[in-house]
Amino acid sequence: MSIEVxxxxxAQVDEKSLVALARHVLDAMKVHPLAELSLLLVDxxxxxxxxxxxxxxxGATDVLAFPMDELRPGHLSGGPDDGGAPDPGxxxxxxxxxxxxxAQARQAxxxxxxxxxxxxxxxxxxxxxxxxxxxxxxxxxxGLQDRLIASWREKRDAS
Numbered sequence: 442m443s444i445e446v447x448x449x450x451x452a453q454v455d456e457k458s459l460v461a462l463a464r465h466v467l468d469a470m471k472v473h474p475l476a477e478l479s480l481l482l483v484d485x486x487x488x489x490x491x492x493x494x495x496x497x498x499x500g501a502t503d504v505l506a507f508p509m510d511e512l513r514p515g516h517l518s519g520g521p522d523d524g525g526a527p528d529p530g531x532x533x534x535x536x537x538x539x540x541x542x543x544a545q546a547r548q549a550x551x552x553x554x555x556x557x558x559x560x561x562x563x564x565x566x567x568x569x570x571x572x573x574x575x576x577x578x579x580x581x582x583x584g585l586q587d588r589l590i591a592s593w594r595e596k597r598d599a600s
Contacts, residue, residue: 444479449481450482454557462562462593463565477530483536484540492505502541503538503545504561507568537564562589562593
């Protein structure tokens with residue numbers, strides 16, 4: 442699995458931990474092991490610009506997800522290649538704003554690292570087609586998010 446991290450935020454972030462978490466989530470969701478994911482960390486002005494451009498909403502947000510291929514949970518690929526073998530595909534980009542995450546973490550009473558892990562998981566689920574606009578979708582997505590983070594922490598703490 443190829444997971445690239447580009448930190449343009451100016452904030453100190455445990456990039457290795459985010460990569461390990463992303464790998465855990467993608468493995469748990471049965472995404473092809475050769476799929477590609479990009480994690481981009483940006484400052485508030487850059488996030489505000491993306492938020493306005495792509496969502497039509499002002500101000501910085503915590504996480505944005507930009508899917509590339511139509512990968513879905515339980516599907517090992519984005520479709521067959523010319524030889525009929527599974528094509529791993531490009532999952533997409535998850536954009537995180539550590540400054541917004543820090544403020545939200547303070548309000549939630551946990552660490553910025555915990556908040557970034559939650560947001561990273563949330564963004565990956567969006568890339569996989571999950572949404573939370575409707576109550577049933579919200580319940581499914583946030584329940585799955587909670588289970589993935591709990592299993593990640595259990596695995597991390599056991600090591």
